[in-house]
Amino acid sequence: MTETLRRTAPAALRCEGLVHVYREADTDVAALRGIDLVVEEGQRIALLGPSGSGKSTLMAIVAGILRPSAGRVVVFGTDIGRAKERELAHVRRSTLGLMLQGASTNLLLHEDSDANLAWALRGAERGDVRLGRRVLRSSDLHRDRRPVSAMSPSEQQIVALAVAMAGRPRLLVADEPTSQLDDASRDHLLDVLVETASAEGTATLIVTHDEQVAARMQRMIHLRDGRIGEEASDRGRFAVVGADGSVQLPAELRDRWPAGSFVSVAETAPGELVLNLQRDEVTP
């Protein structure tokens, strides 16, 4: 049993049986097929996975941008999936800090960093401009009066982080914050992010392709085909048993254990399972 479902205490984020289906024309596409996930307060988690694995969908649901088709997503006690617009707005301004994919999506490009901070703090309950400025100062951007559009991508991401953190969120959700950055810039951003989040005790959920980025987080959760496949942390790398009892094979075994293979499962000792591939048996 992994840490994901081990605790039931109040968490920064709790996802239970989360399912999301996109309806495109006449076709339904399941992006999430039952996600169970718990993020504790102050914890930093990286969501990894190939394109189409459901990372961004999960993030959009956590941010309240999308409503789940089934299941629950609870942020600090608020069921985001069922929350009314007013409650959602309250969670966004009091609890959530969002960095959507692409710095420009998060910012008013024609404004400078200060104006973006001020814009982000409209209506914020706890934030003040000092935290955002501190983030900017870390990159020496606090006196920069250029419009954001004139800044480099890495500078724009720093501003986006400053904006996301300005409201002193309790949960920071960031989608591919380093995707357009070179290594040095990436590392700098992560340094700032980790430092700020640690200092503020902010739980962090980062979506990334980059193992280097994920490595800076406390937990790394791999999504595959809309499910959590495995999780890695400083205690090791584990497959995750789903709510329906399913367990995904490690990626490196998949070629040898093709889909539809018949497997016998036997518990040889408490906490130990033995899988036997029945080579002559496959589903029709």
Add this chain to the structure above:
Amino acid sequence: MRGPFWARSVRRRPAAFLSLFVLSLIAVVLSALAPVMLRSLEQQTLADATGPVGGSRTTLVASADSGPGDVSSGYEAAVDALTGSSASLWSDPVTVSAATSASSWEKAASPSESGTLPTVGLVGGGTDCAGAPLLEGRCPDAVGEVAVSREAAQAANRDTRGSQAGLVLGTRLSLFIVNDQVPVTVVGIYDDRPLSGRFLSDPASFFGVAGVSDAPSFVVADAQFDAQKLEATGYALRGLRHVLRLDDVPRALRDVSAAHRATLDGIAAISDTDTASPLPRIIARLGPQHRAAEALLAIVVVEALALSWFAIALAVQRIGRVRAKEWGLARLRGLPVGRRIGMILLEPGIALVAGAVAGFGLAVLSAREAVHLVIGPGAPVEPIRPLVLAAAGLALLGALAALAAASIRSARLPLTSVLRESTEPRTISRTALVAQSGAVLLTAAVVYSLLGLKTISGVQLASLTPSLIAVVAGILAVQIAIVVLRRMSRRSPRSLGGIVVGRQLGRTPSVLLAAVMVSLGLSVATYSAQVAVVAVHLQQNRAAASLGADTVLTIEVPRTVSLLEAVRRADPSGQVAMAAEVSTTGNGVGRFIAVDTSRFAAVSRVRPAWLGLSSEAFRDLLVPKGTAPLTAHGTSLRLRIAGAGVTAQKTDPSTLHLIAVVQAADGWHTVVFGTPHNGTLVSPAGSFPCSAGCRVAWIGIESALADPLPFGYELTVTGVSTDRQNVSELARWLVPSQWRNRIGDRTDSQQQASVRISQGRDGPATVTGLRLQFSDFDGGNTVSAMPRDAPDPLPALLGSRTRVQDYPGVPDGVQGVAPDLSPRVLTVIGRARALPRLLDTGALIDLETASRISDSGSRVGHDEVWLSPGQHPAVLTALRSEGIRVTAVTHLSDVVTADVREAHPRAALAGLPIGAAALLLTLVAAAALRIIGSAGRRSDWQSLLDAGISPQKLRGLLLLEAFTPVAGGIVLGTVSGLAAFALTISRLPLLAGDGATPPPDFSPAVLPLIALVAGTLLLAAGGSAVGARLEVGAVGRSSR
């Protein structure tokens, strides 16, 4: 950039802010000026209708009869009846009196030899004489003094052929008052032409007193009335102190009613007291005009307002798309809905409020100029009233509501769409579907109800017809365009233009909505322009009908000159001048216009079609073919009679007189032969003044008895001769087929009097002659025969509302009068909506025909010469050489100007600038929408430039992209405006009276339409070209 966020946003997108500012400004200016304009229009028409202060139409008059020698009693009773009237509204009463009986006069120094003296009405100056327009001298203030009219003085001077013996100050006159000859001295000469005396209750009479004589009155001192013990009517008059204001109308009407009640209740202690004021009639006539003006203005103003709101909503929607990311981010950061909407509303709200304030200020500042420009210089401008504030507030509220609706829509866009910056919905929303379906249903309902309406009076739903038609046409066109463009976009494009323009339009339906807006603007402009053109055109036609020709000369013709012949001689071509005789003072067929029908079509501005007849039918019906006139020349007429004798018992031949009436240039002359008998009858000396030739009008017998008895008499005229023509030369007189029984002035429809005309016989031997058998079972008629050179009854074309009494026994015969006002039977050849000069009441007859059946020398109408357009100095000179004197000249342009000052055309004309403003508004909005959206598309254009498209080519593409939907909107709007025009024009209250006009011509005006469409297309193309140049330039600058 520093300052508050909204201010920075304004600086960043000034076009968005400015466009909303301007749209709001135009909406408020329109709505604030509309009531000011309407108020001024109504006030001006009221002022025009009631005339100048103290003038002819703003008076309240009471009259009371006074006893002989007691003028003051009449004054007192009349003044008493008016004491209840408002002192602030009406002037202090002035008085004047008029003698009940006519008087006559002659100059003491040169008594008349003919025994016929000019009659005159006597007016006692009362307190009003001081206000009379005296040209010379003073008012009479003592017995023996008189003030005469200029016309009387001039006439008297003419009679004396320029000698100094005419009427001047100091001339001594003899006034014949009842049975007294009273010597008086002329102490004053007043101007009777402008009719501008203070005491004018009836424009047709001087000093407001219904005259006992046609001639202008002589003014004497009241003491003269008392001295001669004259019975008189005393008048008291109160004129309006100021131009009558609309607000004062109820009070003025109450005063008129109160004065009338005072008369009825006997407050005035004397009997035979009455009050009169034309005010109630004027106000009643103005009421429909004002309601019509309200309806006409409302149509355009309401639509212009709705259009401005639509434009504002579109602009806000477009701004919403441009700023969607800002608002999306605010949502992402958790701003409450209220604050988000507030944030969205703030900047455009400031623009709209600022625009409204500026618009209101502009409306206030420009109200005077706008009113003077649209309604006319000097038109009154009412102070700003709550209504104007309310109208401006309504415009602002509408604008804010449009803003709120569009903002809420923007605030509710899906966050995923906002963040992807793909906010243009490709499918129609449920709300839009409901709204569009509602618009279609509403249009259907409005059109259906419109078809059942006779007239649009007031602000009705039908007022929205032009807009609704344009909206529905726009909805259908947009849906079709979207389908077509999307289908095109699926095909492989044939050109770059197809890619850029077709696909861009296909994926952004909002651009097509802008086209709908342009279509609305052009629809309103087209509609208002066409309505204004038709309104003015109708008034021009009405003016043409009310005057008759391009120029009308009022003339005086010497008695010895035939008007008809003189004008024909002056203009031998028959294309320039036409003689006419008009009497507009009578009622029914008493009002007539006699024209020279041989020239009418060429000279008159009245089209024969207005009369319901072709040119040929008009002439043929009014002038039926007849025989040649029977004429004679000489100074003595002889009739050889045979076979004379009574044909009825109790007939005393000695009481009968044989009479012949002949027509000379100066009128008819009666030749009384006395008692008929066999032998030769000779005309009395001087009774046959026919040296220059005469036409015989009729021959008949009259009874000389005071109490006539029935009679029957026959005779045979066996020869007619004069001192210059023998019997054979006048042989045609004796042919029976040349004669007919004459109805003449007989009004008995029982046909009790008649003459039988046959070949004459004398005893057993047949003799050649004209046998006339006269019989009158009543005895009081003139039994006569007339030549067949003129019709009897007289053919007449009647106005549509002419009341007539049938004359039994004569097909289409009605009882009427001739130009000499003698009774005549008329044959009705048709009825016209509008006769020249008379409009819907009266009769049009042929002048030459009329002069053959009535005495042109006794006519009561006045003579005129009508002229075709242009200067005709030779004709005028020729007229003068005939002895004709022109006393007044009226040009059609003057009448048109006066007619166009009525409320209907004024309102239609006032709609013109409003329609133009609506069009301007849509073009401004279309340009603004383009500018607002262009920033977001620069990257696309940069890509095209990067792909190797030349800037010139890109400019062409952008021009095409901007111009195509606008051009589509222009075409659609033109068609919609014309459709609405066709649907409503016959129901618009454009005419003052239902029947008193020429048949209305509702065909659309092509030239203004072409000018409007071409001008708008040019403007749109020019704007699109400039915009494309600026856009490409901006792309170039941003890339550097």
